[in-house]
Amino acid sequence: MLLIRPLQENDLDALYAMAQGAGKGLTTLPADRELLQKKIDHARETFNQRCAPEAGLYLFALEDTELKQCVGISGIQARVGLDEVFYNYRLSVTVNASRELGVHVRTPTLHLSNDMTDTTEICSLLLSGSHRGGGTGLLLSRCRFMYLDDFRKHFSEKVFAEMRGVSDGNGQSPLWDALGSKFFDMEFSEADVLSGLGNKSFIAELMPKYPIYLPMLPDAARAVIGRVHENTAPALNMLQAEGFNFNGMVDIFDGGPVVEAFIHNIRTVREGINRHVMIRKTPLDLNVPAEDQVMISNRSFRDFRVTTIPAGCIGLDTVSIPAEVAGALEVESGDLVRLAPLKDTGRR
Amino acid sequence: MLLIRPLQENDLDALYAMAQGAGKGLTTLPADRELLQKKIDHARETFNQRCAPEAGLYLFALEDTELKQCVGISGIQARVGLDEVFYNYRLSVTVNASRELGVHVRTPTLHLSNDMTDTTEICSLLLSGSHRGGGTGLLLSRCRFMYLDDFRKHFSEKVFAEMRGVSDGNGQSPLWDALGSKFFDMEFSEADVLSGLGNKSFIAELMPKYPIYLPMLPDAARAVIGRVHENTAPALNMLQAEGFNFNGMVDIFDGGPVVEAFIHNIRTVREGINRHVMIRKTPLDLNVPAEDQVMISNRSFRDFRVTTIPAGCIGLDTVSIPAEVAGALEVESGDLVRLAPLKDTGRR
Amino acid sequence: MWLVRPAQPGDLNDILDIAGGQGPRMSSTLPKKQDALAAKIEQSARSFAGTNNASEARRFLFVLEDTGSGRVQGVSGIDARAGNGQPFYNYRQDALIHASHELGVSRRVEVLYPSHALTDHTLLCSFTIRPELRGTDAFELLSRARMLFIAAHRELFTDQIVVEIQGVQTENGDVPFWDSLGRHFFNMDFETADQYSGLLSKTFIAELMPPNPIYVTLLSQAAREALGQPHPQTRATFELLQHEGFHSGCYLDIFDAGPVLEARTDTLKSVVTSHPKILHAANTDDGEPCLVSGGEGERFRCTLTALTESLGDEVRVPVKTWNCLGRSSGDEVRITPL
């Protein structure tokens, strides 16, 4: 069984192995044991409510219950930009027009912005290569929306995700080459890592503060603004299907887009339903196609657990699940659980 | 009967009388016969598709069919900022933080923006004092959403409305006093009128181009940014109920908010249904409470007409309407019409 | 003889001829259209005569006349107040230091700020001369006669004086700075913008110019190299003005990034060295070559002369110089060495 649960102390080795396998590009989970340990500690404090709600970092592990091992991770940062400064470029338009001369020019312009400050970010998604496919990625990502839904007061009304921008096989980013490198005396990967480590004062010190007029950048750089890396396209599609939209913000280094949604508009949230648990005696084949699976969560803040069951288990007021699933979710007969389809049902 | 139809040549006198009665503040419809005539001409060209779609100005008249007189007007501008330059302030946040000193300051900041350029605006709503109440304002405003719905390709995906900002009994605006007046050597009302007349080059010439940090403005000015004039509160409530949200833009003069919505998310659009017309022989009392009325449109681009009928007329596939209503709508038995509740049904 | 005097309506065709014969930029403040030029000459005449009304800017236009043929061979001008009541646009080149203490890096970031700081300073402008006269004494006369006029009418001008020097242009007429910046916003070629700048109110610049500062590092390499560089053809002008005491500051032309030269009016070489003297006759044509000017307002004249003797408040120059200036013995003139 694949089970979502809060990240735990003993996940460090698995996490480190995954981070190593992911290589560069995932700057929020670098392959650094000390740093990963800090993240785990932070997550433990968050779930145990030993840190301020706005400082919360909710990290979920995907556990393969047969292997008893963490094979994936995903996260929610309760608020960004409260401890450090959170930067984006806002892709805006400057219009210059002269009626006398009959000239009307629209100039796309990047404005340095901190407008995502104090907003909830979904982040840190990483799935072990061995477990990709079959809707596992969906479960790992979308379980977060069930959590956001049930504990809204801990999060902002809107949530966002930063999508990785375009870079070539060597990790070179056209936007960085045309813009960032002119101001930061370092490589893209170095800047990206520094930025991921959280101390962003170097950005305040080195970043251009005035707007950047895009016609002054080369075509290659302009072309990637607001576009995602090809490896990230599936993740973007998934979020768009959930109701996330590009909000005009892009990453200051690689130009990757920021997508956002009101929590109440997220499909997983809209389509979620509550049912009372009934433990079934009759055996059940859990191995159904992803289309027929629904996510089921135990709605626990401290020990949030989600797995999938066949849609057929859902009754009018109840959901009938095998004892092993109830055990994994730590629920008993009569407990209220929440359900949402794993895949897009096209009901919209 | 109250009937929405395209504005016509012979509405000039009524329009002029309404504009005179409205006084200052409605800068898009000044009491100037020549200007009003131009607006009518522009609207006629738009409905007759004799101007480019993006230049369209759709003006609808509310006719009291007994009086045979126009008693209200509302409009849609297909695209703003294509002919002149369209300015707003974007209410943004600047974050300055020093980890070393433990300082973290968020400074609300106004950035001059042209980002509404190329977007559809709903505008020019004016209702004669004699006809206020009983849902007439709703009909006059919301008929536009039925039009936007049926002719989406003529409009942008999003539409917006600028809401009148706060000013006192003498027409003094606190934001203007603190900001605009420092740069424009004129009265608020004068600037507002000049701006409404469409030639906005004086704004490019006189407007501050750098961001305005709000802590530098007096409290009275800061307090009105993004707030509406008390007379406009009902209009704002109506638009919010329709699904419009504040989008972070405010008027450069009085700080009034801009609200926007995706057309497909507007309640009138979401709740709209199509039915085939059936002319009923049995008499029908059209005079039902606003709660029980539905808007009915003939879906015509050139000769768009909307009125209200009792909700009870709606059948499974058809709507049964009296001959007089069919006549007013210029529809016949079997024609497809569109219906939407006049008031919030709370179905959401 | 070469004579510099106020432009007159009758000079119109000669000036048009000269203005038309220049490259695109040379004529930027000198309209090529007959009616615009005629209006400019009339405004100049009012400025010399002191008959402008209060709201009209004082703009002086001088011509270089070959007294033998009576033909005008060059034009130069002074705007008493740059911008003539409107903003006078420049870029101000400045640098910010972007340094990270933690990373131990420091970078000099050049920025161009839109500036009107030179608005209302006296501006030398409209300098246009037949190419074959470039670098000659007549060339120097045409340019420096303006300083003598300023010296004699100091109260009409400001303490700071500026002059724009044409910037870099390639042989096929491309302007690298314009192509890298202005073109994107004005949506027209350099020559068109330049012509508008001479003819129209500056409203179009306020409307079309990018409203925020520009990072130099984002300009094309050719544009960066052109910043503050004079066009090779302006070499003679540039050196003459440097010799007068002008120096490049941090201001650049907004269209071609040519340098704006600045000087303090009271330290201009011609102003400092040209004291009023009383005119007397010399018997010979020999002597030190000098510029000599005389006459107020519309009667201002300036020519080249040989100076035989200068003792105390008196100078001796040949009588033909008197005639050229329209002055006679005992009149006051100004003299400065070539």
Next chain:
Amino acid sequence: MWLVRPAQPGDLNDILDIAGGQGPRMSSTLPKKQDALAAKIEQSARSFAGTNNASEARRFLFVLEDTGSGRVQGVSGIDARAGNGQPFYNYRQDALIHASHELGVSRRVEVLYPSHALTDHTLLCSFTIRPELRGTDAFELLSRARMLFIAAHRELFTDQIVVEIQGVQTENGDVPFWDSLGRHFFNMDFETADQYSGLLSKTFIAELMPPNPIYVTLLSQAAREALGQPHPQTRATFELLQHEGFHSGCYLDIFDAGPVLEARTDTLKSVVTSHPKILHAANTDDGEPCLVSGGEGERFRCTLTALTESLGDEVRVPVKTWNCLGRSSGDEVRITPL
């Protein structure tokens, strides 16, 4: 006698005493904490001795000693390069003209631009003296000794030299400019920010300073009135520096909007007038009051003297002056009138 000489470790307590006795701003570049001040004195000693490593900024600290009591009564300093390897922050006051041709209106819009243009210019700093000596000859000695040091070590300093003058502060310690601008962004009072500025790397300014230009019209009236105005208590300093050839330009302090004075190093009065001379003895104590300096680097000394005779390359001053300077007959010194 009054003697100006390089600060030494033994001066620490005297300097702390003086620094603590000043108003908040006077000591801005002079730390009040013992270890910070000791480090500064050591850096100064290395700067005088020329033993800095390449990356360390040269910062010179002078003290005014009463040779009778041996007590230090004042301090002054020179940073060879303003910012000491980091950006040196100022506001540059400039104006834009907002004019509408159609409406016939024109407005001068004052703007403060963040600027680092003075980074790396030589900076006079750390001037602190016991209040009772303000305006005396000792006061002039302490300030101008630095110019004589610069004249004698010209190669260590840049062509432009600047000095920040304390800005307006009310009697109860409020700084109107800070209250209208900086306070909103730095979220601390003026004194705290000012202390950090002296003690910490300038990273916090990059992090906290508003990143965009500031419209003067949006400042409070008290803040607008304070722009470029010196604190009344700095009157003596201000006048002394003006007399040296410093003038206010367009740069202001980012915290209190006090003026930044600028001068060309080679035109400073003390630099221009102080030529090297050979020292000889005078028999009397009478004569013209002068500043006299001698000695290189850490042996630099400057004092007040009576100058009896100055002929050619020679000067005659009393022998007690020799002793004070640690020089003897035939040595080279610099002399400049008070």
